[in-house]
Amino acid sequence: MGFFDFFKNMFKKQTCAFCGGECGVMSRTKIKGDEYICSTCDDMCSRFIRKGRFTKDELLGHMEYMKRCDRIYKEVIEPNDKSTINDILPHPTKVEGIHFFDDYGMFRICHASRDRKPEYPVELFRYDQVAGYEPYLEEREASEPGKPMEFRECGLKLTLVGGLDVPNEIRKGATGHPYITDPIKVPYAKSAYDKENAMHELERTVIHFDNIFGVHDDRTALFSFGMSKKEKRDLMGAVGFAKTAMEAVKVAKAGGEMSEEQIAQVQKNMDAINDAQTGGLSVYTRRADEAEAKIK
Numbered sequence: 001m002g003f004f005d006f007f008k009n010m011f012k013k014q015t016c017a018f019c020g021g022e023c024g025v026m027s028r029t030k031i032k033g034d035e036y037i038c039s040t041c042d043d044m045c046s047r048f049i050r051k052g053r054f055t056k057d058e059l060l061g062h063m064e065y066m067k068r069c070d071r072i073y074k075e076v077i078e079p080n081d082k083s084t085i086n087d088i089l090p091h092p093t094k095v096e097g098i099h100f101f102d103d104y105g106m107f108r109i110c111h112a113s114r115d116r117k118p119e120y121p122v123e124l125f126r127y128d129q130v131a132g133y134e135p136y137l138e139e140r141e142a143s144e145p146g147k148p149m150e151f152r153e154c155g156l157k158l159t160l161v162g163g164l165d166v167p168n169e170i171r172k173g174a175t176g177h178p179y180i181t182d183p184i185k186v187p188y189a190k191s192a193y194d195k196e197n198a199m200h201e202l203e204r205t206v207i208h209f210d211n212i213f214g215v216h217d218d219r220t221a222l223f224s225f226g227m228s229k230k231e232k233r234d235l236m237g238a239v240g241f242a243k244t245a246m247e248a249v250k251v252a253k254a255g256g257e258m259s260e261e262q263i264a265q266v267q268k269n270m271d272a273i274n275d276a277q278t279g280g281l282s283v284y285t286r287r288a289d290e291a292e293a294k295i296k
């Protein structure tokens with residue numbers, strides 16, 4: 001292919017493999033298998049996947065996945081969501097932020113302009129898909145020499161379980177993400193003016209994630225009586241184990257048949273054991289599973 005042909009091809013209009021529409025060089029992305037996706041169809045996909053890594057069939061599956069996320073959000077979560085604007089971290093009119101849905105074991109990433117377009121599917125993430133979360137701060141050299149570094153951006157870096165190559169670093173009870181492999185950057189502020197507020201909100205986000213993952217569960221507040229969250233969980237796990245064993249003995253004595261009631265009790269005890277072993281995360285796994293099961 002000559003130099004001229006190369007440019008001719010590059011600027012040639014292409015057909016979108018999904019809607020069949022024509023797309024110019026600025027409004028399309030090449031996908032696997034020498035096909036293209038137009039920017040309109042691209043908006044039906046996650047912002048966090050690299051389309052070039054997927055074939056047309058894989059992306060069609062991904063769009064179905066996104067539609068399902070959107071239905072879980074609009075049919076299960078949104079009608080019951082009691083969170084006020086202050087719970088959304090940070091305020092959604094700013095750059096981006098995390099909106100937690102503890103009752104459903106999921107969260108979404110707010111986006112100031114995308115959220116105003118109801119035709120775009122809402123993407124949900126499960127708490128048990130999170131492998132890591134940490135704040136980041138980007139600065140640049142001052143425009144004048146000798147001046148302090150200038151603020152550029154701050155936010156939260158999220159790593160999902162699918163993005164980890166080291167299997168033994170995957171937390172117990174975690175679930176792999178089916179599509180996203182790269183770390184996600186969630187910018188909370190892009191101007192120095194918003195920095196202080198954003199840093200405060202970032203801290204709240206990290207504390208919330210810490211609570212979900214039981215990071216500070218070992219700590220019992222000074223002068224407080226009773227057990228820490230972790231101690232309670234461990235105890236419930238031990239009780240659950242003993243109860244399950246006792247239930248099994250009863251069943252064996254009764255001739256091996258388990259009643260519905262006994263099965264439910266064993267399940268409850270098993271859940272308590274699970275919670276103790278996964279640092280409380282399995283509570284959220286169950287909630288997310290339940291929310292997903294409501295949408296077929």
Ligand SMILES: [Zn+2]
Binds near residue numbers: 016018019021041042
């Ligand atoms: Zn299209």
